[in-house]
Amino acid sequence: MKRIYTAVLPFFLLFPFLSLSQDAKELFEGKVATDVLKNNVDQIYTDLKENHPNLYKFISKRALDSKFDSLKGTIGVPISRMEFRYKVLTVLQKIGDGHLTLTMNGSHISSEDYQNYIGKKIRPIDQFSFKVLDMRLYIFESSINADIKPGTEIASLNGLPAREVITKIFDGICVDGYNLTFKYYSLNADMFPNFYTNTFGRQDSIEFEFKGPEKKTIKIKSILPPPGLVKYLPTRLPLYYFSKDKSQVTITIGSFGSTIQPDYQTLFNSLKTYGTKTLVLNLRDNLGGEPINATKLFSYLISKPQYFARVPKDVLNDPKKTPKESLKIGITSKINPAENSFQGKIYLIVNGGSFSATAILAANLQASNKDIVIVGEETGGGREGCTGGLFKQTQIEGSNLSLRYGQVPFKSFKEVPRDGKGVMPTHEIKYTIQDYLLNRDLELEWVFKDSTESK
Template sequence: MMKKVWIGACCLWINFGAVAQNAGKLPYDPATRYSVPQLQADFAFLRRALEEAHPGLYWYTPKDSLDLYFERTAAALSHQMGEEEYWGLLQTVVARVHCGHTRLQHSPAYRAWSRQQPHYIFPFTVAIRQNRLFVAANQSTDPTLRPGTELLAIEGHPAREVLAGMRVRLSGDGYGFGFQDQQLEAGFFDNTYWSLYEAKPTYELLVQDSTGQQRRLSPQLQRPASAAATPSAKMPLSPAQQRDRQLARRRSLSYPAGLPATAILRISSFDYDELEDYKNYHASVFAEMAQRKVRRLVIDLRGNTGGNNAIAIDLLKYLLKRDFALTKSALTPVFAPSFMPLGQDSDSAFDTTNVKRLPNGLFGFAAATVGKQTPYRQDYFRGKVAVVVDGGTFSAASNFAASLRAQRHITVLGQESGGAEAGANGGIISAIALPQTQLVLQLPHFRLLSACARPQLGRGVRPDIEIIPTPRQLASRTDAVLLQPPRILRGRR
């Protein structure tokens, strides 16, 4: 059985076939070991799926190099393995595709089991700077573990070894590690560490402070104080109020003091389910800025991992004067992958309504978000535009920044985006269960190119003015961009 779920401009296919076969089996047992034939069968299935249907398999990794990684992985399948070891082996080779939308997840049974296990989390968050680990926020009982303290080793493992091992197990676009590092900084450090090393109640650290003094410590997690027993006096929020609060966290408009005629539009997500709300919001924002005679607009896309391309296009319609493109093409090598049996749904996503055969033998995604777009006639923003990006700016958000800069003079601030300047693999994304182990391969089907005519291969959208927050700024939530001299936001370039 296969199920499809339409999500905004994209379609997510979920293959329940192999998952359904496993539905009646016992929950995950950490003692389970898969035989060599089972491991080989699932790996062969995964490799065939990638080679047949992935639209950008050799975009960043040449075929001979990827074949070598595949062959080395196959040779390593020489003994029985549990799911954790097998996942680590396969995800490492999947990450070699250098596509942030292509990744391998644990089986549903493993994930359900894992959520019930005790987790010995680290008593700090991290900042990654120049391939080094630093404490960003101290959550331990040791007040000397200050933000900015460098982590030299964890349980005797050098920090560079730890970071390198983590990065190769996280998928990201191109050759940089901005997206992977953003995930580690945002909360995936603990889980990724556990996939490599033992989880323990406390961890011995070798740290170095700003004076160069080194010391060893084993900090304990600071437990939050118990909530008061008395009930809260606040009235519970209605569903509509909860939705409004969520949307307010995703986008906001402000007018910073000391920067006259300047507006900052913060968008943390192109949320799939809220297209009409975003369109209405954009209309009100640009009408308000016109009324206030705003001459400088800063669009803050830090941490925006993408979402609905239609939202990005709607925003571009206020920023570009002539016909434009967010995605100039979306191509796939096959009409319908052989490992995804069709015909059960007459309105399949892989039909001639959504996938068109092209003269060159490839197939194109026939979505309204691909190709030429027409701007709005009213409330076009004529002033100077700056866009703020970082490693968390990914997918539709990085495509927005790349395509806007390709079609209008803007200033890009911050850090290199996690999403590639050239575009991304996406459009339709499948979740495919491997038959034996039930590990789930997330597989995009279309190669979407941004409007950038000459992107630098394997790199993200690189800032004109690089601004990197320090670990102390991360801990205190100080905005490093807005601390810069006002002349930057006034668009001196």
């Protein structure tokens, strides 16, 4: 396993560095006048009303109008841009669009200025990796504080109960519909420190209260990285591997966004040559990508022509929203089964990180294949579809925010209830903190046991 260590940069994923001029400290800590922020709220809502195709899908216009009016009412004094960003996100997440983002625009900050601002010290929240399970918070890795053992449950941070910490972070994460698994995935993908900092601000001292027979409270402060400190990177599964007798194959697709996709033709030719009867398709942590890549895989998993998604005709005919013909594949005409499409049993493994085109693919497989077993947890992406395709990005002046969302309302090919859920598993898997500490893969364990017993 490759080992490296890098200090976690709480805001790094929020913005690009494009040019020089603005001061980083001013951007993140400077207060913005109330009239500017209230105007920004109006700008954001006006932009959404004019351009978002599914704005009132999961919330009524009246309710959303009220939310934005109430938001302006909470801005009584100048606040920082990060505080304002969080306030706006608590309203945006009511829309039920997991592709909707609101990020800091740091285009006027130099990389050097940003590095000087965050400093070289590792802040308390960045000294650990965490797991969030059933609204409970655990230490998963403790590279610096050896006295705090992995698996220790956290009761509170700076006096705020862990459940309230998690709830406040969840309130600022946009998801499809009413999904929760995508929120858990976001925090458990080694991103809890980032979300914590973006929600509660940079903290150079945090009082950790731990659960246990003897309740222990420790104040942890920022420190310089000890020499030789390493951070463990997760081990990735190989693209595919066969069982010894070639009767079963496990294929892991980590993304549909890469320009380099698997050679499906060669792979599925091998399945036919070997007489492989069982396919285990692992789409966990696959956040989607280009629909054309998902449709290509879909063609090897169907037995008759199928649509991949549905999009309103007016959107398809609008070159500003669907300028690329690749966005129309599987929508304006059916996808034909590939020459060596797989006709055996399929185990589909998904989790909260199965999002966007991946969730649509999972919904389509569930609808079109009776001999499929879905293992894991509810997908993070909606089973009904998503709002993606071509994205619109609007710069919000004053608060230095960037609003981004899709303009194409995709729906999976089969009508499903508008209940705000993802694709539900046939067999649900739930992890404990001990499972994570033992590095178990409960989904694959269950699949291999079930497939063996089914022979």
